[in-house]
Amino acid sequence: MKAKTRKILKGIGFISPWVVGLLVFQLFPICASFYYSFCSYDVLNPPVFVGLDNYVSLAQDELFWHSLKVTVIYAALALPLSLVVSLFIAILLNQKIKARGLFRTIFYIPSLVPMVALGILWGWIFRGDQGILNYLLGLVGIDGPNWLGSTVWATPSIVITGLWGVGATVVIYLAALQTVPAELYEAATIDGANTWQKIIHVTIPSISSVIYFNLMLGVIGCLQVFAVPYVMTGGGPERSTYYYTLYLFDNAFSYLRMGYASAMAMILTVLILILTWLAHKFSHSKVHYTAE
């Protein structure tokens, strides 16, 4: 065997666990889900091919459109807020202050809390009259709403809960902020720029590729939000937090309509692809890559 062939075989050998994992646990399920989306499939019996029936039914399913609508509303609230809050925290944590490492740790720790624990914890915080949030609001004379029992406030409550997990995004921003050349800030200072102008004209353009990356991850994460609303509200009240993945999950595992759920999964995949493509198309000229 030639040395080159041996080298290639070795390389394949080394990456084969990952390749097998990808094929068996990701690619095969995706392909199977694509096929099942054209079938009536209840998991317990062999699938029956029904063509486009599932997609036609979805188009006529009011709950499908409702779940999509509330998911988009959630994403419209959660995504900008999490991007801005995490960038703001990252900029603060990038300042040269005492005990900076401690502050960074403190802000990162909440993102390590498992989603289910997070949901239960914030469920208590948002609890009607006895919740700590309404207690604190009461101290300043505000009669807080019944957060999780109100169709208006349930989604904002879940958005606020989600902000607890921005620690990971903050770390990515922090890493990016440290790559911004100091001379750019020096030049801006000489030109008389204030802090806000430096952020707008130096910091943000310099880390735009990272903002774009977080935006994409955020879009995907928001459209797939599941654990926190599942634990906190179960989709209620009156399905105001019945997000897309909750309906998908119910179809698959409660109503045994795996074919229907697969069609929903395929639509979600296509939706994410389209949003990613749109984001890429419209932000391409505005994203600055340091290596370019």
Added chain:
Amino acid sequence: MVKCIQLKKSCCGLVICIFAALLLAVFSGCVRSTKAEEVVELDFWVMWTGREFEAMMEIVALYNESQDEIRVNALSVSNIQRKLLIATAGNDPPDVAMLTSDILPQFADKNALLSLSSSLEQMDLDLEAYVPVFIELCSFNDELYGLPASTVSLALHWNKRMFAEAGLDPDVAPRTIEELDLFAQQLTRKNEDGGYATLGFLPTDPGWWPFAWTLWFDGSWVDETGAPTANTLENIAALEWVRSYSVKFGVRELQNFSSNMGNFSSAQNAFFSEQCAMTLQGVWLSNFIGEYTPDLDWGAAAFPAANDATRQISLVQCDVLVIPRNARNVDAAAEFIAYLQRKESLDYLARKHGKFGPLLDKEALIEGHPNKEIELFIDLSESEDVRILPQTPIWPEYSVEIGQAFESVWLGSLTATEALNGVQKKMDKQWKDYLRIRDAIARKADK
């Protein structure tokens, strides 16, 4: 140089070993041991936890000691229906499992359970010995798919001390819906801040059976063919009655009251902590009262029917022992279920759970039973007005839709008619889809 080659070789060896171990780990779950063993190992998934599971474990231990051919390994499994679904689909189910009776039709319809109809003789069981409604709950399309392990009926529980404090006779429960509403009003007290200190009755507590209220209004969710009948006048009347409470006492105020209630299984339970004077609950409640508030002075009675004070209407359900499709040891599983169906086993479980059993002969069970109201619950289960949930495979989705309608009506977003018309429309479509797909599967099977 030699060392470097040796290092490379050992690295390659290590990678191959890890890869082989990974493959072995992945595929070992797919292959069943074919090794012939003298003792049959029986996997038994139990849906209970805590003291209920402990009682079952004691019976399992007795069974394991009573013979040396079968060894039962009981496991407490949460969210059992989902896990059983995956395990059955993955061709690796337990030998015996438990399901709630409302889920059984869905599993039976999907061919996920073995019929026990033909095994009854081998199991030496006589169905005539059972209360008929429990056999009905274990059956689907005239086939028996399981046998009851634990049975329940629901009744109104009331707090005698709170009744006396409100000037009501502590030994007399409301006999009509009108009386219930009147008592509820009398038992309700407000705090200085305007919130409720105590409530007489709250239809959303505990919120487990939003579909049940209609049963006391002579309503039904399906017709004889299993087709949905959500928007009947009786069902609408039941939801309008539910709505009358949130109108009378205020949605926001009741939401605040509810959000301050503790978990069911805690001393902060609204009934245990005397926040709520009356509640619809199952036979198990006495067990929890004994655990959390043994001094509570309570009574139980049939929940009042809307149209006739003399009727004893109750919803009954049971936890069912089933043998999943593709179970490895079907004969041993049937033998073990037969052991669990012996009067001694069922009575032992019933006493430990504070419940009653599915068998007709209950004389011995009543004597010294820990639940002081056990006779009432037995009477309710054997009453001619006993009710069960619809035996339809679309019930999981149907019940969710009813729950949504209940919530919308409770919050005042929709009227009872609007909400139930919505349920009817949605479930009509699901029912037609179900029939169409069932026929398609049958045609495919015929081919």
